[in-house]
Amino acid sequence: MKIKNILTIIFIIVGLYIVLDFRDHNFQRAIDACIAGSKKLDKPMTTQEAKEFCENQINTGK
Numbered sequence: 350m351k352i353k354n355i356l357t358i359i360f361i362i363v364g365l366y367i368v369l370d371f372r373d374h375n376f377q378r379a380i381d382a383c384i385a386g387s388k389k390l391d392k393p394m395t396t397q398e399a400k401e402f403c404e405n406q407i408n409t410g411k
Contacts, residue, residue, distance in 0.1 A: 351354055376407065379403075379407055380400060380403050380404060380407065381397070382391040382403075383403035383406070383407070384396060384399045384403055387402070387403070
C-alpha cells in the first residue's frame with residue numbers, strides 16, 4: 350500500500366515536469382512561427398520587433 354502511494358506521487362511529479370517543460374517548448378515554437386509570418390508582411394519588422402510583438406500577442410491571448 351505504501352509503495353503504491355509513493356509511486357503515485359513520483360508519477361505525478363514526473364508528469365507535471367513533462368507538461369511544464371513542453372509548455373515552454375510550444376510557446377517558443379509559436380513565437381518562431383509568428384516571427385516567420387511577420388516577414389511576409391507589407392512592412393516587415395526587424396527580428397527583435399517581431400519577437401516583442403509576437404510575445405505580447407501570444408500572452409494576451411491566454
